[in-house]
Amino acid sequence: MAYPAQIEALVQKGWLWQGQEVPAHKADQQFLSSGWAELDTRLGGGWLQGSVNELQVQQPFIGELALLLPLLAQPQTRVLWVNPPVQPYAPGLSYQNLVLHQHVVVHEPDDKLxxxxxxxALQSNAIDTVLIWHTGLNATAVRRLQQAAEAQQKLAFVITSWQQQEEARAYVTRLQLERADSLSIRILKRRFGWPLPAFSCGVDSRLPRRRRAL
Incomplete structure (x- = not known):
């Protein structure tokens, strides 16, 4: 059994993780705001630079892109879209202040390609953020993407359906999205903290009035 003095010694050495607290030697890691204050708080600052993040959606088009719009609309942000379920609608992207020539769409039916x-793209200087739609990446694929994202300090988001597998994945964050009256986000995994219960995120404020939840 560990005694209080021994536990304190482990804490002082940084060998004991304290759950909600960000370790001192990690405090200098760079976060990019998600644009949603409550999500930033729960993630410890926002999207961690150099990370691959999973967005599990209950069904497509429930607000997953609206969640990412504040990030994608940042000036000079160059984005690669890999296998979106439908062709991105250029007038809609312009309405959201996205610069069209900074967005590249790739449709490739071969998963390996x-x-x-x-x-x-994550290894290239021409792209800052990658969005990839996939039914469920295996652990090896996630690890390769995470290594590339971390090495170049890029961001990647994997949009997929709700996942049931128990095998660990190298995602920095894993969010589960569902919609009732509004978009609800459950944090399944995050850096420096435990999973968190669902909370409402007001992404509908970014949508045209005709598409907002009644």
Whole structure:
């Protein structure tokens, strides 16, 4: 059994993780705001630079892109879209202040080639953020993407359906999205903290009035 003095010694050495607290030697890691204050708070600052993040959606088009709009609309942000379920609607992107020539769309039915394109983009100076739609990446694929994202300090988001697998994945964050009256986010995994219960996120404020939840 560990005694209080021994536990304190482990804490002082940084060998004991304290759950909600960010370790001192990690405090200098760079976060990019998600644009949603409550989500930023729960993630410890926002999207961690150099990370691959999973968005599990209950069904497509429930607000997953609206969640990412504040990030995608940042000036000079260059984005690769890999296998979106429908062709992105250019007037809609312009309405959201996205600069169209900074967005590249790739449709590749071969999974290996699609992952290759995402990995190459993360390693390139021409792309800042990668969005990839996939039914469920295996642990090896996630690890390769995470290594590329971390090495170049890029961001990647994997949009997929709700996942049931128990095998660990190298995602920095894993969010589960569902919609009733509004978009609800459950944090399944995050850096420096435990999973968190669902909370409402007001992404509908970014949508045209005709598409907002009644």
């Amino acid at each position: 699609a992952l290759w394109a995402a990995e190459q």
